[in-house]
Amino acid sequence: MCRERIVLMVAGTLVLTGLLLAHYVAPGWMFLSAFVGFNMLQSSFTGFCPLGKILKAAGIQPCSEKAAVL
Numbered sequence: 001m002c003r004e005r006i007v008l009m010v011a012g013t014l015v016l017t018g019l020l021l022a023h024y025v026a027p028g029w030m031f032l033s034a035f036v037g038f039n040m041l042q043s044s045f046t047g048f049c050p051l052g053k054i055l056k057a058a059g060i061q062p063c064s065e066k067a068a069v070l
Helices: 003-024 027-046 050-057
Strands: none
Touching: 003 027, 003 050
């Protein structure tokens, strides 16, 4: 699996997990979804994604050379 798809998969999983936990456990879990959303927003402006940097350091290859922003 390539780096960009892993980032999208983790972000989507964390957003859904935060929403489910907020609904069934405690409303404070909405902050998890908000944090992920904010991180995705800042990544779209700056091109910096913390998870992308971690995956790059772990040796995960990008989907294509053109998409090597993460």
